[in-house]
Amino acid sequence: MKKFLLRILCAILSAVTCLSLFTACGGGNNGGKLDDLDLRFDENGDPIFNDITLNVWSVIGLPDNVYLNRVAESFNDYYKNNGVKVVVRSMNESNFYKSLPSTLRTDKKNAPDMVLYHSERLTYFASSGIIAPIEKYLTAAKNPIDRNDYLPNVISECVYKNDLYGIPLDEHAGVYFARNDVLEKNGLSVPTTLQELVNVCNTLITLNRNSRLWYRTLNSQEWKKGKLENFYPLSMEYDNGIATGWIPETALLQNGGSMSTADGKPGWNNDNLAKILQIIRDWWKGENSYPDEFTYSGAFIQKDAQNSTMWQRFADCNTVFAMEGPWQIETKLNEFKELSDKEDQDGNKYQAVEIMNLSKLFALDPTASYADKVYGVGHVFSLTSVCTENAERAVAAAIFAKFMSENSINYLQGGHLPAYKKTLASEELKSKDFYNRYVKKICDPTTLEFLGNTKNFTEVYEELKSAFSDNLSTQSSFVSLTAENILQQRYKTALDAISANEDL
Structure with missing residues (x-):
């Protein structure tokens, strides 16, 4: 009897197991x-x-x-x-x-x-x-x-x-959205290199300071000439992950670096990236760390600007270049379509928004073979x-x-x-x-370069994003450091984390 009951119990358990898998x-x-x-x-x-x-x-x-x-x-x-x-x-x-x-x-x-x-x-x-x-x-x-x-x-x-x-x-x-109408009205073009980007931003700042900047808002076809308060031509918010997820990675690649090494560790602790990050820091601090290469007419980037206000500032012409993911392109082009289609007070039409891809935009040498690479x-x-x-x-x-x-x-x-x-x-x-x-x-998809085959995603990718955010932070603990110091700190943090994971 016990054997019979045992066989029944085993059959029930087997059926339950099969049903569970199914x-x-x-x-x-x-x-x-x-x-x-x-x-x-x-x-x-x-x-x-x-x-x-x-x-x-x-x-x-x-x-x-x-x-x-x-x-x-x-x-x-x-x-x-x-x-x-x-x-x-x-x-x-x-x-x-x-x-x-x-x-x-x-x-x-x-x-x-x-x-x-x-x-x-x-x-x-x-x-x-x-x-x-x-x-x-x-x-x-x-x-x-x-x-x-x-x-x-x-x-x-x-x-x-x-x-x-x-x-x-x-x-x-990632891409930059450019207020093409503002650039064209002020005699400028969408920049395609780092030097062109610096030149365009300098010109816009000078025009605004001298009350000679032509501008118009999303809701008006009428041009005005004057000075805008809180005008910073380049948007580079670091609080939402968009800029942090594309700019430092692309800057690294365009200056001969790579995201990861052959053994899957961070490959971004190099001098050229540190230099680019220092240049970007200069854009909001108003300093010239490399005066023989770049000079600035004022701050390009607003300190601690929030992503939540970026598109309003872009619409109001308080910024001319705004970064977003490509999934927003159709939506934003449609939002500005009416502004593009209607004539201004002089009977002219301007394409309000243009897409500015990142190719060569952060390359110290735009003629280098790797200058057109973009993080993909x-x-x-x-x-x-x-x-x-x-x-x-x-x-x-x-x-x-x-x-x-x-x-x-x-x-x-x-x-x-x-x-x-x-x-x-x-x-x-x-x-x-x-x-x-x-x-x-x-972008040209053949110029995209990816993270690579590393299981250390957080240490390779997220730590570089954090280095970029630290570099733009106004917190006193970061302001006192150079971009190189910040990059080295994050690199050490990444290596320590990888080592700890390997010891588990």
């Missing part, structure tokens, strides 16, 4: 064994699944997630008779990165099958077991991926220990480790990622460049109004 993976028919998967295919050669709904987490938010969702819906439409659909959940970036590891570990039922996130974090995710290799699932679907079909700068960041852990969706970089980031799709517990779901998720990458044109309207070479070269993309209006102005 529920955790959300459907599918064969558990995690890819070799045992017997996929069926339709007349087009596309796999047929068993009523799978994929759960995808994405860091892409408004406004560009609108375009992302349109492409996802086209996937659902294409596969509507093949037993698979996808639900994309856009998340706040901070919540995404904070919640993902714990959800995969403790709440498999609600864990995502696939994640769409920043490529610079892929090596850390792969080394931590958060994501899994993807190629074998595409091979099982008879839809293999060719790494050579993608731009090398982003696909290389998707590889960990020779395995492909991500499929790139896009590439992007990609969005990539990866399978989660939980998803691979069910091979059928993993195949479906891999197919979704490849579909999105190869059919990304409409998503790019949100302000991104394609990672897929065929899309980049396609006549369809080149014929799009949004591509010619602003996307192609973001």
Whole structure:
């Protein structure tokens, strides 16, 4: 009798365990064994699944997630008779990165099958077991991926220990928005080098000081000539991560440096970056640390300016150059469209806002071979480790990622460049109004350089951002230091943290 009851108990436990695994993976028919998967295919050669709904987490938010969702819906439409659909959940970036590891570990039922996130974090995710290799699932679907079909700068960041852990969706970089109308009315052009940027800012400051600056606001076509209070031509807020996430990294690359070393440690503690940071500090302190190279007519940057007021200052002409992510380009161009389309009091029209990419903008030598480099980031799709517990779901998720990458044109309207070479070269993309209006102005994607394959994302990337913020801070503990001192302090902090992690 005891043996009989024991057998019943074991059977119940076994059934509960199987049900738990099935529920955790959300459907599918064969558990995690890819070799045992017997996929069926339709007349087009596309796999047929068993009523799978994929759960995808994405860091892409408004406004560009609108375009992302349109492409996802086209996937659902294409596969509507093949037993698979996808639900994309856009998340706040901070919540995404904070919640993902714990959800995969403790709440498999609600864990995502696939994640769409920043490529610079892929090596850390792969080394931590958060994501899994993807190629074998595409091979099982008879839809293999060719790494050579993608731009090398982003696909290389998707590889960990020779395995492909991500499929790139896009590439992007930060940009400056320039009040082109103000520049043109005052006889100036959008700068393309560091020296030109200094010259333009000096001229604007001098014109304003002498009450000879032509300006107009977003809500008025009428030009006025005079002096603006609190006029600082260059916006460089460091409180929100936009400027900190693009300027020091790009300045490093444009002066011959690299973000990380071969062993994954910070590569940014060098003299040229320290010099550029000191120059940027001079722009708000009103000092000339290098008078033989640059002189200043006044402060370019407002001390402790807040990102929350940047666009109002830009609209009111209190600043002429404002930095943002490319996902804001379409929105801002549309906001200023009426100002661009209407005639001023003299019957003239001016393009109010122009995109100023970062190429050569912080290079001490604009003729150097690396002067046009810009720090780049990609969005990539990866399978989660939980998803691979069910091979059928993993195949479906891999197919979704490849579909999105190869059919990304409409998503790019949100302000991104394609990672897929065929899309980049396609006549369809080149014929799009949004591509010619602003996307192609973001940068030449071949000049983008990425973080690299390092699991020390926080120490390499975040510590450099902190060094940039410290350099612009008005706190007395930082003001007394040189840019070089600050850079060395943050570099030491980064190395100490890496060493501590290695000792764990």
